[in-house]
Amino acid sequence: MSKKVALVTGSSKGLGKVIAQKLAESGIKVIINYSSNQEKAEEVVRDIQELGGEAIAIQADITDKEDVKRLVAVSRQTFQQPIDILVNNATGPQPELSLEEVTWEDYLDQLHFTVKAPLLLLKEVIEPMKENQWGRIINIGSEVVELGNSDFSNYVTAKSAIIGMTRSWANELGKHDITVNAVHPGFTPVERHGEVTETSAGSYIEGLPLNRLGKPEDIAYMVRFLASDEANFITGQNMNVNGGNTFGV
Template identity: 40%
Template sequence: MQIDLSNKTALVTGATGELGRVIAGTLAQCGADILVHYHQNAAKAEQLKQQIEALGRRAITVQADVADLNSVKQMQQTALDAGFGSPDIVVANAVSQYSWTSVLEQDSSDYVDQFNSCVLQAVHLSKVFVPAMIERKAGRVVAINTECAMQNFPTQSAYVAGKRGMDGVYRVLAKEIGEHQITVNQVAPGWTISEKDRLNNTERSESYESTVPLKRRGTDQEIANVVAFLASDLSSFITGAYIPVAGGNVMATI
């Protein structure tokens, strides 16, 4: 049994980021053609496109501000004009960065920023790409959430607020479009080892690892593996799920 995404097209938002690059590459290795979304880093997007093409898959770079509906619509048009059609798989991975601090010190604009990149991204991607899935009676929506949404630790408030809001949108969406055989699921990574960690030799964190039942940090590839599973036919009867990929550091309860 293998994960086979042949003849599928996947959109990965935030594909130029540390995790996004691995997700896009993994989906391509499973056979999917890739829409490589970027916001500002066109050079990194082009590099990733070439890497995917080297695997024998088709790829195109598509620019958009996911917080802007018209920008997302233009991204869709770019893909259509290039002959890619509407994606069978949408992976909502993009998120904006900011400095974390306490609720009392966090600037209000950071909450707005996280709302835009988490909640509005979910809404805009759904509005633009789900209708074609409904017509096909098939589709996969996979969103990247976080273990922080369950932890609610100090300084996490803006990030948690955005991700919890996103969670609400996707749970409702799963119920609204399930009859069309479209699944909507979320992957919630723990503190993940990325290429940057490998280059800087910062993979280890004894204080964090001590709280994880598996006693280690997960890797970007381990996150991408779960995304690929949820994007495939192997997950055809899973929808509305929030799946921690955090070594047991957080556990969704019943």
């Protein structure tokens, strides 16, 4: 895997940061993409470099077509090779809204991250993947697609679209040896959740067969596996990494 290049969208913090770190530990060159948090993104790059890995930080709004084109072009120029692994991870604010409050614009806000951005990115990375007869697309979903949480239909609906999109892309790209899979995390505390304790998350934990909260590393190991050659016969799948909270769609 050491000659591959991976783009992890939204990797200045949260799950994306740890996914990028774990890919870099395997010798993969990683692009740390961020929206506004330059300092954090550069910190992730430094941490990776200190461990002997290769990384660059590139600011780009992945919901914007021109930004996406620039992001992929800068990566190509820097590493002198195309992107082999695309991890669609970035997310914006996720407001919880009742059906009385939610608007179509709220749905669109989420769809921009779960459908528009992955499509814009796919179009920029796909040709070299086809030429190389090797590629990995990994879409980060959520367990909410199975739970169907109320007061969250904007996010649940947009995340659900990932399932069909992943299967359709997998069917279409399989002939080029490009695999497309989705990883669905459960509640996995990251910086934005503040301090989460076993007590404050007690009722959620009680419902999990594994009876404990997941860590960002748990998600990252699944992504790293799907990105590897060992996963070359897996495509179109939904991988739940949530301590068994749901059993699959």
